[in-house]
Amino acid sequence: MTLTEQTILLQAPNPAAAENGRKLSKKGSFSGRCRTEDGTLYWAQCAGSGKTPYRVSVDWTAPEAPVCRCSCPSRQFPCKHALGLMFEQLSGKGFETADIPLDIAEKRARQAARAVKKEAAADEPPKPKKPNAAARKKKLAKQLEGLDMAEKMVDDLLSAGLGALAGSSAQTYDKLAKDLGSCYLTGPQTAFTRIALAVRTVQQSPDQAAGAYAEALRILVALRSTIKKSRAFLQDKLEAGSFTPEDSALFEALGGVWKLEDLRGIGSFQENARLVQLSFDVSFDRAKKEYVERGWWIDLDGGAIFQALNLRPVKALKYVKGEDSRFGLLEVPALYIYPGGGNRRARWESSSARPLTGGERSALPKLAQPDLAAAVKLAKGSIKNTLAPKFLAVLAPIGRLGRVGEEFVLEDPAGTRIVLRDRPEDGPDHACVERLETLPGEIPAGSALFGLMFCDGRDQSLCLHPYSVVTGAEIIRLLY
C-alpha cells in the first residue's frame, strides 16, 4: 500500500490531531526511527511533555486498519505521536531496519490469536439468541404508554397554539420530552426538542418566524404520523408476541438503534458492494447536540445512493473518530442497509479502498437517472411520505447548465429543466450553487449532477441543491 497524506488523515480522530502530528514531525521530535525488514512495522521515540520520550509504533499488517500504539497518556486514538510517525514515513525520512521489539511481537501474536478465534467463531453457525420475551413485552407496553403521552402533548400543544410555546411552557415541554426518553421513545423525544428549538428561533429572530414555524409543523405532522402508525405497529407486535426487530422504518422513527446483526437478521444487507463517495458534508444537529458527518455513496453495481452517517455527540467528540471525504473506490464485503425508503442509510464493518479505474470512472455518470422527469418523479414519491426526509439525493443527467435570469438551471439532454438552489435548511456552510459559475473547464457531455432534490416552500417549486458534478473522468465536488 502506498502511504498518502489522505491515508493519514483518515486515521486521525480529527483534523487538529493530524495537524499536531505533522508539526511534531516537522520540528524533529522523533528519534530512533526503526522499521522491520518487511516494512509492516514502524516505530520510534517521540519527545513529548514527559521526562522520557514516548515509544510509538504503527503496525501496517492490515493497511486499511493500521494498529497504532503509543506510551503517551492521550485518550485520543490514534494519538498525535502515532500520526506524527506516519508523517515521518510519508516525508521519506530514514528508518533503520531492525528486529521487531519483543513487546510488540507479543502483542502481535496475541492479536493474531484473537483474529483466528474470531474467524473460527464466524465460521460456526450463530447461536440463536434467546430473546427475553418478558422484558421486551414490558418495553413494548411502556412504549405504547409513551405514545399516549406523546399524543396528549401534541394535542395540548396545538390546542394552545405553537405561538404559546414560550418561556416556562417551552421548558415544561423539554421536561415532558425527557419523560418520553424513559419510555424508550427517543425519536419522539427528539421531535419535541426540535419543536421547542424552532419556537425558540422564532422568539430570538422574529424575521425567521415563517421558516421556523413551518419546520415545527413539519415535525408535528411527522410525529402525529409516527404515533398513529407506531401504535398500530406495536399493538400488532404485542398481540402476535413478536419481539424481534422488523424491516420497518418505524423502529428507527421511535428511536431504535439498529445493530448490524439485526440488519443481517432481517436480510437487509448486500455482499461485495463497490461504493464510490459522491459527496461529504457535516452538519450540527442542535436537538441531539451532535455532529452529523454524512457521506453520500453510490453503489457502482446497482446505482442506489446511500448515506453513511457518522454521529459525533458533542459530549464525546474527543472519543468518536471523525469521518472524512473519500476519493477512491471502497470494496465492502458486507454492506448493511437500514430499512426505509429514499436514500437509505448504510453501514459496514470493514472495507478496503483502492483508486478508481478508468472504466469505473466512466461508468459513474451512466448511473444517473435516465432523465430529470424520472428523478423528479422519484423525489416527489419520496418526499410526500410523511415520515421520509423532505429531500432526496439524486444523480441527474446534465444536458446544459446555465442561468435563466438570476436562477441557476440544470437542463437534461431531453430539455427538461430544474432550478438549482441551496437548500435553506442546510445553512450557509452548505451554500455552493454559486460555485457552478467557477467550475473548472467545460463539463463534458454525458456528465451528471449529484445533489439533493427538495421542495422550496417559498415558491412551492421542486429544486436541486447541487453537491457534485460527476464526469466520466472525475467527481468535481462542490462541497467536500
Add this chain to the structure above:
Amino acid sequence: MNLQPLYDVKSRLEQAAIAGVGLLGEDFRLQRAAEALKPLAAASPVFAKIDGGLAKLLTAPPERRPGLLLDVLALVDAVAYTQAKTGIDGELEPLPAGGGVYRQISYGQMQPLLTALTTTGGGRMETVQSAWDNHPEFFQDYRVLPAVVGGLGDSYGEMAELCATLLKKLGPAAVPAVKRGFDPAGKKEMARRVEVVAAIQGKEASPWLREILGPAKKDVRAAVITALGGDSGNTGLLLNLARYERGKNLDAALAGLALQDGEEVAAYWEERLQKDHLSVKFLSGARTEWASDLVARGLWELMERLLAGEREISADIHAMLRLWWSAARGKSSPSMLDLWRWTDAKLADIDQVRGEKGQRLGLGTELTALLLDSLCQAGPGPLCGLCLGLWEKHRGKARYLPHGAVASLLTRPAAEVYDEFSPYVPTSRPLLGGAQKQALHNAALAGLSEARWNGGAGRYEVGAGWPAAQPLDKRWAKRLTHAVWKTTMHDFKMPSPFGYGEHLDEYDLIITRLFDPAGPEIRQELAPYLRQRMRELGNYQTYSRWLFALGCTPQGALKDSMLQSGKPAYLYYVWGLLNDGAKSLTPDETARLCQEVLDANYIRREDTAMAQKVLPWTAEQLRAGRPFPEWNDWWNMR
C-alpha cells in the same frame, strides 16, 4: 390547474396551528379557504379527500381538532409536494467555462482552512499560513480561492494582508477570482483587490483600472489611481487626475506622476512645486533626470536664499528644508552633483545657520549624513565619483571618510579599499592626536557599517542592497578585532538583535554582520574576540548566539559572562539559549554548556532547585543521543 386554493388552505391550517385550534371555530379565513377549495374537490378525488378532512376538522369537537388538523395538513403537504412546479421558462444562458482549478481536498483539509478564512477568532493566521506551507496548491482550488479573496475584507487587518500576499504569490491564476464580484464603490476589501491585481498584472492591469476608475469611490479610487501610476502609459490620465482630484486621490495621482517620465510631466511638476513646495515629498522615490534636476534647482534656490538672509530659520522652514533634502536622496543628475559640490564649498556658511532661538542646527553635519544616505540609495554611479572626489579633496578629515569608504566598497577592488582605509582603524594606541584619530576611526566605522554579508543572497552588500565590487578583504577581521577603540560615531548602546534586555556597543553589532561566518579565517579571528567581549561585558545571551552562528561554542566564557552580567538568570532564558545552541553544536558541546551553567550557579533563586535537576539530566539525555528537551520537559521536572 390553479393550486392557489390549496396553498391558501395550507397557510390557514398552519396559522391555526400557531394560534391554537381552540379558536378554529371562529376562523372565518380558514372557512373561506375551505370554500375556495371546493371546485378543485369536485375535479379530483385527492382534493375531495382534503375537502372532507377540512369539513371534519371544522365541525369536530375541540378535543379532536389537533389530530384532525395534523391529518389534513399531512394530506395537504403531500399534495403540495406532488404538485410542486418544476423547471423554469426563459432563455437559458449557458454558464461560461470557468477557469478555476479543482483539487481533491478532503473535508478534514479544507474545512479548517475555509473556517479560518471566513470566520473570526484567534489562531486563524496560523491555520492559513500552515496550509500554505504544506499545500500551496490548495489555494488554487475553485472553492478555496474565493474564500481567500473574501479574506481581503477580513476585519483583522493582518489576516487581510496575509490573504493579499498569498493571492499575489498565486499570480495570474488568482486574477479572475479577484475581479469577480468587484465593487468599485466598495470599501477596503475592494481597494486591496485593486492592489492585488496591479501587483500581479503590472502594466497589463491598466485597461481594467481605467475601466473601473469612473465608478470607483473613496479608498478604491485612491487604490486605482495609485495602481495606474505603475504604468507609464497612464501619464496623460494621471496628469488629468492631478488637476481635479483632491485629498488622498490627489496624493495617489502625484505619487504616480512622480514615477513617470517626459517633458509634460516635468513641466507639470515644475509648475506644481512653484505652487506647492510641500508636494516635493512625492518626488522622493523618483529616479528620473528631470526629477533630480527639479529637486536640485529648488534646493539650490532655497539654500541660496537662506545663506543670503539672516541665517536664522524657523522650525517650519527647517522642516521644509528636510522635506526637500529627503527628496534629494538617491538622485544623481549632473545638476544634483553640482548642488553637492556647491554645498561642499558653502559648508562653513551652512554650519553657521541657526534656529529661531539662536541655537546651532548642525545643518552641515545633517547634509553630510544625507549625502552618505543618498549614496547608499543610489549605489554605483555618478554619486560614487562625486563622493570619491570629495574624499580626495578632504583626505585626512573625518567628514567625507564614510563617503569615500562606501564609494570605494562599491567600485574598487577589496584589497585597495583595505589598504586605503584600514590605517584609520589603528591597532596600537597612538602617542599623539588620539582624539582626532579616534574621530577618523569612528568615521571609518560609519562607512563600514553600511556593508554587510547577506547570507540569503550569498554576497557582500553595501547601502540599499547594492553588491560590493568585491568580497570584503578578509584582513578586516583581524584589524577590527584588534582595533584600539571599540567605538563608533554613536556613543550610546544599541539593543541586542536577540532581545533579552541586553544593550551592546554598536561596534560589535557592525563587525558581527560584516563578515561571512562560514569563512574559517573569519571564525578564527571572531570567535576568540567574541568570547573575550562576552567575558568583559556580560551580555552572554547575545554573544553566545553570535558564536553559535559561527558554529562555535561559548564554552569557557559562559560562566564568567553570566557572573559579569550582574543579574541572576531566568531558567527559561537559559533553556532558550541552550536550545539554540543545540541546533548548531554537538550534543557533547551542549552538554558541557549545561555543566558550565550549573557551575556558574547564577540562576535566580526561584529556579535554582529546578536548574539543579534539569541541567545534569539534560546533559545525560544529550550524551545518550536524545534530542534537546522541550521547555515542558524541564517544567514538568520542577
